[in-house]
Amino acid sequence: MLDFLKPRWRSLAELIGFVTILFGTKALVDPLTWQFSGPISMIFTLIVLGIYLRLQNEQWSELGLRPLFGWKAKxxxxxxxxxxxxxxIGFSAMLLLLAQHMGWTDFMEASGVGAERWGDLKGNLGLYLLWLLVVWTSAAFGEEIFFRGFFISRAQRLFDGVPHKWILSALFAAVTFGYAHYYYQGLRGFVVTGIVAFWLGLLYFAYKRNLWPLILAHGFVDSLMFTAHFMDWDI
Known part of the structure; x- marks a missing residue:
């Protein structure tokens, strides 16, 4: 599939195709269950991606899901x-403090749609456990595979020959990741998640394309956020 294209244009076609699948599926599922349309579209996209990679004789390990051999890696x-x-946590906090210092009140106000999407989590154990399941499957596991492993690897091929292509690849993936969160987190969510994604993209290279630390970091932070809502902590 797409073997007739040069590597750069093939990578562009792959990025456009799978981003279209991701956002297109979300748009189709939105009228049925907008709260879970993002996770559903992420899982569906990964299934299609898995089939595609198999047809291309490519392994998930090539994107970063490789075994941790040796005690040092573990x-x-x-x-x-x-x-x-x-x-x-640090970059998110610094950005919000900067916005507060500069008086960017519109930026400081998070979209209310986010709270509506998560529901009334306070003291609701069933809903809390459901969102933790979403966190560790669709968000931590799914988003790291797609936006770091797949997206950055293809973006690197797209920017082949361009100076500092690894930074451009991480930035390209970060902007797309931020946009994916804009619909329920607003401008604040777009900027914060975009910066967080850029940080994780840089770590993807620093960790020699090992996704496991990023999956754990993503999952732990999101779990902390939902735990705070469940316990009604003021953070």
Whole structure:
């Protein structure tokens, strides 16, 4: 499939195709269940991507889901994840503090749609556990595979020959990731998630394309957020 295209144009076609599948599926599912249309579209896109990779004789490990061989790789997993978590929390906090200092009130106001999407989590154990399931499947696992593993690897081929293509690839993926969160988090969500995605993209290269620390960091931070809503913590 697409073997007749040069690597750069083939990568562009793959990016356009799978981003279209992701956002197109979400648009189709929205009228049925807008709260879960994002996770559903992410899982569906990964299924299609898995079939495509199989037809291309490409393995998930080539995108970053590789076995952790040796004790060193296993011991580094948690510290690497903690670095990822620190960046996610730190950059988000610094950005919001900067917006507050500069008086960007419109930016400071998160979209109310986000709260509506998650429902009344306070004290609702069933809903809390449901969203944790979504966090670790669609968000942590799915988004890291798609936006870091697949998207960045294809973007690198697209920018082949361009100076600092690895930075451009991470930035391209980050902008797309931020846009994917705009519909329910607004401008604040677009900027914050975009910066977080850029940080994770840089770590993807720093960790030699190992996705496992990023999956853990993403999952732990999102789990903390939903736990805060469930416990009604003021953070």
């Amino acid at each position: 011991l580094l997993l948690l510290p690497q994840a903690i670095v990822g978590m620190a960046g996610i």
